[in-house]
Amino acid sequence: FTNLIEGKNGTLIEFNGEADHVHLLFEVPPQVELAKLVNTLKTVSSRLIRKKYSDYLQKYYWNPVFWSRSYCILTTGGATIEMIEKYIKSQAGAKD
Numbered sequence: 001f002t003n004l005i006e007g008k009n010g011t012l013i014e015f016n017g018e019a020d021h022v023h024l025l026f027e028v029p030p031q032v033e034l035a036k037l038v039n040t041l042k043t044v045s046s047r048l049i050r051k052k053y054s055d056y057l058q059k060y061y062w063n064p065v066f067w068s069r070s071y072c073i074l075t076t077g078g079a080t081i082e083m084i085e086k087y088i089k090s091q092a093g094a095k096d
Contacts, residue, residue: 001026004041008032013081014088023088025081034073042067 001024002012010028017023028037046066050057076084 001041001045004037004044008037014085016088016091018091023091025084025088038071038073042071 001015005012005026005028008028010026010032012024012026014025015022024041028034049066
């Protein structure tokens with residue numbers, strides 16, 4: 001995710017996930033089309049995960065679609081970056 005976001009002149013600030021979703025906190029310039037960026041993040045990560053864990057996934061995952069089509073993007077207008085970063089770090093599976 002870092003390389004893809006940096007390729008859009010952005011910065012990945014925090015990344016964490018749970019069993020059924022991920023949280024990304026990033027900054028990108030306003031001209032970046034967020035829907036296209038999310039699609040790229042999902043496409044590239046899906047390919048990498050399927051390639052690296054193909055043997056494992058074959059046993060448990062038979063769906064041709066890895067990510068759901070939905071996503072949620074929130075702006076941090078009322079919250080500081082530090083507050084959002086703390087929230088993401090507090091989610092299950094957080095690693096410093």
